Amino acid sequence: MRSRLTLDSPVQRSLFGTGLLGTILTVGAIFVLVLLGPPEQQVTINFLIAVVAVVGFQVYSGNSGILTFGHVAFVGIAAYASGILTMPPAIKEQALPNLIPALSQVELPLGLAVIGALVVVAFVALLFGVPFSRLSAAATPIATLAMLLITYVVLVGAADITRGSQTFYGVPPLTGMGVAVAAAILAILVARLFRESVPGLRLRASREDELAARSTGVDVARLRLVAWMLSALVVGLSGVLLAHNLTAFSPKQFYLTLQFALVAMLVVGGSTTVTGAVGGTFLVSLLLELARRAESALNGLAIGPIVLPQVFGLQEITLGLVILAVMYRRREGLFGRLEVDEMLARWWAGRRKGGNGKAPVETPQVPEDDWPDPEHPTVAS
């Protein structure tokens, strides 16, 4: 007998999955708005922005199996682009006196600024994406790191446009809870639709076995470029949101620290699914917030006459330990390889078959070697 929750059409599956995650995020956001204070609301907005970014990472890394160490470049580019496009001319005169005249009189609403920022991001992404899509899967993460370095150096160097390493200020605060939730749901929908689409499926096939996929006619380089571009746009959107949430920032906020945190969020939940990306973002954001509070509570603490030495980097060490734990114990991520709708459908099907209210169908066993590498077959220790 056919179960009602068997969703055959990819579009239906994407919509259903997005609806589930979107409902959770919306209810959570309303809960925070009604019951908790401004600091917690700010943490929640930051979390939602991170969801957009990490889901954007997932579009590329999750489907292609290639880790990215460079996508934060797109966060930074979009943040500065949107900041310049929305800043009132009066503030520009002070903050950016040497800005080219064409830009100094511009003051766009958020919607148009998003489009402008994404056009810039798309241009940069294409510039880097073309050579990157031809590199091997092992070399690409390093090349993306080079992209982040290049972007950082340019953001610091182009002082006329970005104020260099000084704080860029005067960006209007336009990112509220509503905008952040809507953007997160949009990002999830885009990522799900791509994942379930034919190009997405082909790219996932190349992730599992690149040679096999290529031998069946999949143009891996081209699909990697497609995913790269889409991913850059979603990540760029998070940059716009971040700019209008921070309102003042400098290039080092769009550098390795943020990149590492976002990568951790992606892999902890499991990069192969959008559900994993969202879940991992939630868990890691929670841990980072706890670590931040613990660090500020620990520093300056004294037991009797003994003042404890200052503690550094509790957040960084948390990230490191979480990644290590996941890599040692559960390489495919905490949420495994199923999207939330697939989990529900399986649970539902198992319930009907078993009839005892339990879920006899387990998640499929993922082989130890999750992404086999034909050049370096499994080495038994």
Next chain:
Amino acid sequence: MELFVQQLVNAVSLGGVYALLALGLAIVFSIMGMVNFAHGEIMTLAGYAMWFITITLVSPPLPVIILGALAMGLVAAVLMERIAFRPVRGASVTTMLLTSFAVSGILQVVFQNVISPRPRGVQLPPELSGVITVGGIDIGIIQLTAIVMVLVSLGLIMLFLRRTTLGISMRAAAQDFSVARLMGIRADRVIATAFAISGILAGVAAFLWVAQRGSVDPAMGLTPVIKAFIAAVMGGLGSLPGAVLGGFILGFIEIELQAWLPPEILPFKDAVALVIVLAILLWRPQGLLGRATDRA
């Protein structure tokens, strides 16, 4: 002529450091498919060993400091493999990359808390900072030392890989690990040796880096190792001669840009250098000496 020679000396001494680091990365990658992000922390540890020697001993001779750096690099690399990387041996490139990346982050925090978040000065013997004149051209002793040490290290590694049984079995393992094991080559020994060599090379690089800058800090290894990564990719990831070539080319590009870029573009020097590297990769995606079939 004088300018040219001085630039060449600078390029070889800077490129040499990149070459040593890139070679260490390439040896480990070619044997076990791991892009070791924590290579920089091996270098940092070697730098801290130098600092420790110079503050505990009264004016230690130079060979002691160098040996200390090499020994620390070796021990750190072998222990890192034993403790952190063995559980993920044989896993995908991504899993190993993430593991090493986490180890790198954890070690940096440990350095910050156990030693200091601020740079520690390393007092090296003053004769190292002198200048000698060869045929009317002034050459810094540090640069000269760097060139000599780089060439000696590369020569010794080449001899080891070509003349010793262990070296030959390592080259076999780099070509095809499974078949090499079927021929009776011990996986543990080969992998431990690969890490030991990469650690020693990182130790040499640490000495040269600290000798030029005079201090060591928790994030010291990050920048040179990222550049070495890029050099290794430019040379062809997994190719040992490619890594060395890539290192020297990157050093050469950086020194030339430093000399010739107009001052208003100079802040963008690193970006320009990396763009040149990416342009080379656009032309040869497999790297300069990489195999064209090696796409997986």
